[in-house]
Amino acid sequence: MGKSVNKLDKNTLYIFLVVAVLFAALAFVWNSPMQIWQGSRVILTNPSNLITDYFEIANVGAAFMNVALMLFQAIFVVKVSKAPMTGMIVTAIFTVIGFSFFGKNLYNSTSIIIGVYLSFKFSKTPFDWVPIALFGTALGPLVSVVSFGFSLPTIIGIVLGNLVGIVAGFFIPILSQHFVKFHQGFSLYNIGFTAGMIASFFMAIFQSFGLKVTPVYLVSKGHNLTMSLFLILFFGFVFFLGWSLNDFSMKGFSLLLKQSGRGGSDYFSDFDRGIVLMNMSLLGWISMAYVLAVGGELNGPSIGGIFTVFGFGAVGKHLKNVLPILIGVFIVGHFSVHDVSSTAAILAALFGTTLAPISGYYGPVYGVLAGGIFIMFTTNSLAQLHAGMNLYNNGFAGGFVAAVMAPILEKSVNGTPKEKKKSAFD
Incomplete structure (x- = not known):
């Protein structure tokens, strides 16, 4: 582990280039x-705020072409x-793929x-700006809403x-930071939280001037068969590649799960x-299986969620800390007013895995609890603060x-000494 030869090199960009051509x-x-x-x-001319499925407002081909163009842009920025x-840049690129x-x-x-x-050029403190820039495109709808959502003259x-x-x-x-x-x-x-604060700030400005931004819910149906085949093959290829690089074994995988x-x-x-x-691939398959198991649709947003979980398999997520979150979201969703098969609830489950570190640090029981709390919180009125921008x-x-959970758990549950020693937050 940790050998210099294992660091990603320029060949990774060529692999992404092939993926872009494939899309x-x-x-x-x-x-x-x-x-x-x-x-x-x-x-390109749609406000694109949440939830705007490009399969629905355009077509599947246009959505895939949009993914390809966004991937080319990401490759250009990195190059x-x-x-x-x-790993963070790889994760950022796959997140861009998902949300495209x-x-x-x-x-936008x-x-x-x-x-x-x-910001990087004018900063007195150097920082790795590329992953922040790629993740920061979460605010794309803010650009599109101002450009096309307020009925302003086109140029203005x-x-x-x-x-x-x-x-x-x-x-x-x-x-x-x-x-x-x-x-x-x-x-x-973390960029998602930051983007939410920024979008909420702009939303307050818009409302002060009587400019209204209405969240939308445009999702498609009927793509499960073809998209399942696509995802199974894509993740299968990545898994086989990882398996072959690991001498056709799962040796060392258990260490990652710790x-x-x-x-x-x-x-x-x-x-x-x-x-x-292999970790990324397994997360991709599990995410897809969850969508199908609850009776959901493999549409643009859910596929975006799947690719995001897949990407974060390089940074922070693995099966052991993700599954409890999914279980928690499902349990609360099933026994509450939420329709677990709806695209909104599915996105809550997939993106709720942002809390995977709680499960990994404090244990699966608290991961289930975090997932349950999360779906109640995210499906409430929080999106209204930024109107999906x-x-x-x-x-x-x-x-x-x-x-909310971190300080409570810190006082009531002891994390493992090993993890606490390693953490930069303690």
């Missing part, structure tokens, strides 16, 4: 070039920045990335939208690459849940 090619399996073009125009490939099925697109993400970069809307995006992006790194202390690393989606995940542990730095790839609403909610 672009798959677009033409579902739709014609004209349909993809027309659908892409709809995607130009010359940033070393880490609903909410993120080439138009660019100005935010520019804003984060400008575009100029103001991108200006807002640059300003929001500029402050993401500054605020995120402080907010991580709020939840003590027990929520993996990690708490607190603070976003970079598994690529501590474990052989093959072990991490923060795509990581569950990360926003997860930050609050972790902030």
Whole structure:
């Protein structure tokens, strides 16, 4: 473990490039070039706030093409920045892939990335700006809403939208460094919490000027068969690649399961690459299985959630700390007013795994408790604070849940001495 040869290198970018080409090619399996073009125009000019399924407002082909374009953009940012490939960057890229099925697109993400970069250039304290920029595109709908949601003249809307995006992006790194202390690393989606605060701030400004932003719920149905096949094959390929890199064995995998995940542990730095790839694949399969088991739909948002969990298999998540969260969300959802098969409840389950470190640090019982509390909290009125302009609403909610649970558990439950010694938050 931790060998320098296991660090990600430039070949990883070539792998992502192949994946981008794959998504672009798959677009033409579902739709014609004209349909993809027309659908892409709809995607680029839609407010895109939660929950806007690109399968529903456009078509499957256009959504896959949007994923490909966003992946090309992410590759470009990493390449130009010359940033070393880490588990966090891999996770950020797969999160971009996931949310490009609903909410993120080439138009609304660019100005935010520019804003984060400008913050880096003007900062007196150097920081790794690339993953923050990629995660920061959670505020994409903020740009799209200002550009296309307020009935402003086209040019004025575009100029103001991108200006807002640059300003929001500029402050993401500054605020995120402080907010991580709020939840003590027990929520993996720290940028989601930060983006929620920023989006809520802008929402307050909009309301003061009588500008209304209405959350939407546009989701599609009927894609389970084809999307199941796609996901099974994709995760299967990644698992086989990891298995082969690990000498066709699961040796060392049990050691990864002992990690708490607190603070976003970079598994690529501590474990052989093959072990991490297998972990990611298993999380992808489990996430997909959960959606199908509860009778849900494999649409844009749920696939986005699956790819996000898959990506965080490189940073902080594994089967042992994720499953209790899923169980907790399901139990409370099943015995309450929530429809566990609805896309909203499924997103709560998948993204609720942001609290996996609670399960990993304090044990599965508290993970189940965290999942149960989470679905009650995230499906309440929290999204109204930002009207869906923060795509990581569950990360926003997860930050609050972790902030409440962490000090209580700290006083009532003892974490293992080993983990406490390793943690930078203690």
